[in-house]
Amino acid sequence: MAIRATPVVEGSGVTKTVRELLDDARAAENNDVVAARAMAQQARVMARTLDDGSGEAEALYRLASIAYAADQADEAFSIALDARELSRRVGATVVEVWSLNLVGLVHYNAGNYSEALGSALQALELYRLTDHRVDEGNLLNTIAIIHHSLGDTDRALVTYEAALTANKWLERPEYDVLTLTNMAEVRAGRHEDLLAVSLDESALELAREHAPEYQPEILARLGMSYCALPQRERAEECLDEAELIVQQRTGAAATESTGFALAMARGRIATERGDSEAALRSHAAALEIARAGSMLEKELVAHAQLAASYKQLGRFEEALEHQEARFAQHEALFSQGTDLRIKTLQIAHDTEAARQQAEILRLRTGELEALVRGRTSDLEEYQLEAFQRLAVLAEFRDTDTGEHTIRVGDMSAAIAKQLGESDEWVHHLRLAGRLHDIGKVAVPDSILLKPGPLTADEFDVMKTHTTIGAEILSGSSSPLIQLAAEVALNHHERWDGTGYPGGRVGEDIPLSGRIVTVADVFDALTSHRTYKHAWTPLEAIQYIIGAKDAQFEARVVDAFIEVVSETHPEICEEIGRAVA
Known part of the structure; x- marks a missing residue:
């Protein structure tokens, strides 16, 4: 569906169309955010007035891009x-692809x-259904970056190669510069x-002419x-040339980023030649x-290298100071990342929930009570499905399979029935029990997948999965999701009060927590x-x-014994002797 070109006259007397306003907003996005946002808002209002759904969708995307x-x-x-x-509703597939890609980036x-x-794979799949080809390489580049972050370097390299192939006919060598640089990394x-x-030499050759x-x-790389x-x-020749270019350039942001890379590279060279003082x-x-540019992750890297340099010089107190600073920085980044991760997932959930609630309100207004009940059920099913996917995602990181959550839910239901x-x-507990470890999605892999025992600090981080899980599940009007939040919070409490997080x-x-534990x-x-x-x-x-009467309630343990005696008849006699 094409964006309509119906003209309108602005206050200045200049005739503009929705298309022109959107193009102007895109052009201004990088250097005048206020003007870009104003033009995109105007394009949206104009498109809605003209009943131009495609134009309004692109205006919304442009506003999202500006905010990003x-x-x-x-x-x-x-x-x-x-x-x-x-x-999606108006059939503007390319705009849907852009929106999906932006959702993936956030x-x-x-x-x-x-x-x-x-999101990125869905965007690529949709894009290939259109006759649009300009963005395929960029979509592939995004997918490759995600594969790299997931540790799948083989798939990342294959996808980068596909991006290079997709960009060949575009004659946009600056795209290839980015892809080749990423492959080199x-x-x-x-x-x-x-x-x-x-790969970096090839990227440099292209950059000299097309992307200086x-x-x-x-x-630096x-x-x-x-x-x-x-x-x-x-x-050292490479670093000397890079520093000369930096000195000749303007733009503090660029200087901070490249300056950090160059300083780290100089330190690496000094370390290799055994000059610890120069490395320091x-x-x-x-x-x-990194501090001047508020580049928190780069601060973490610099602290690690400084600790190593001080240690090599035998200045152990200073090495320890940087290790402690690194640990504090890591904790801050973990908290920041967890907050953003949960908030992003919550927005996705709230957006869909709001859409469902609006539809329920519309049906109620029309006195279609039977349909309302169906929509309410749909909302609860959507919430459960979304949370189950998140719980399985957490479980896949922690175990070899996502079946653990299902088994815990089934066993919990059997005990409750007994x-x-x-x-x-x-029935509700069966489903709620599957979400007990949903909070583990926010626990770093370095702790969740650690093969040995956790340190006290690491265990403190691990324990947060109970409160984080309850936070993820909070705010729902569904009794099922409310029960799941109760389970997530309480499934590590102990009957004798030595559990966590509340020491109840x-x-x-709550009975749900006593059963699920x-x-x-x-x-x-x-x-x-x-x-x-x-x-x-x-x-x-x-x-x-x-552990009866210490970790677990005796009544729940007795019910559990009845259940496992039925599910494991081959060891009934041994179970009987254990109980006796």
Whole structure:
């Protein structure tokens, strides 16, 4: 559907169309955000007045893009979802692709890599159904970046190659500069330094003619790769050239980014030649650049290198100071990333929930009560499906399969039924139990997948999955989701009050938490983990019996024994002896 070109006269007397306003907004986006936003808003109002759905959808996307460029991630995400919904409704497929891609970028920046990949792949699939080809290479480049962040470097390289192929006919060599540079970064990360040098040299050759702004970054990376070969003389030539370019350029942001890369590269070269004092000076300079530019992740890298340099010099107190600063910075980044990750997922959920609620209100207004009940059920089903996907995502990171959540839900329901709870509550607990570990989506892989025992600090981070899970599930009007929030918060509480997060005692722990903790422990003990072998069912049952009245409520344990005696008839006699 084409955007209509019906003209309108602005206050200045200049005739503009929706198309022209959108083009002007795009042109102004990088240098005048206020003007770009005003033009996009005007285009949206005008398109709506003209009943131009395609134009309104693109105006919404442009507003989302402007917000994203201004680091307003929440607003960008919410508007992009609106743009996607409207573009789908009016058949503006290319705008839907752009919106999906932007949704994926916000997910990516929030650390939601699986959601980012899903959005990006969906965008590419839709795009290939159109006759539009200009953006395919960029979409592939985004997908490759996500694969790289997920640690799938083979797939990242294949996708980058596909991006190069897609861009061939466009004659836009600046696109190839980015792709080649990204490929070089992957190769360098795999210690394939000759290949990294070859790719960066190709990127540099293109950048000299078509994208000079990228030269310092490429030269800095080349310096690092040449140093690793080792060809330190060529490495220093690259850094000297990069520094000369930086000195001749204006623009503080560019200087900060490239300055950091150059300082780190100088430090690497100094380390390689055994000059610890020079390495120390370079890494200290890199840290100051990172601080001045509020580049938090780069601060983390600089602290790590400074700690290593001080240690090599035997200045252990200063090395410890930088390690502690690095740890504090890591904690801050973790908290920041967790907040953004949860907020992004919550916005996605709230947007869909709001759409469903609006439809329910419309049906109520029309006195279609039967349909309202159906829509209410649809909303609860949507919420459950969304949360189950998130829970399985967390579980896939923690175990070899997502079946753990289903088994815990089923066992919890069986125990509840044995206790004589109502069929409705048993059904709800079956589903709520599947979401008990949803908060693990916010726990870093370095802790969640650690093969050995956790440190005290790491265990404190792990324990936050209970409160984070309850936060993710909070705010729903659905009794089922409310029960799931209760389970997420309380499934690590202990009958004797020594559990977490609240240290609740006895019947102060909700029944749902008392039941799910037994089901969760049984399944965890009988499942293989990276840090433990699987126990036999009898061993796990004996453990749970031994923890009666301490970790678990006796009544719940008795009901559990009845359930496992039915599901494991081959060990009934052994279970009987354990109980006795």
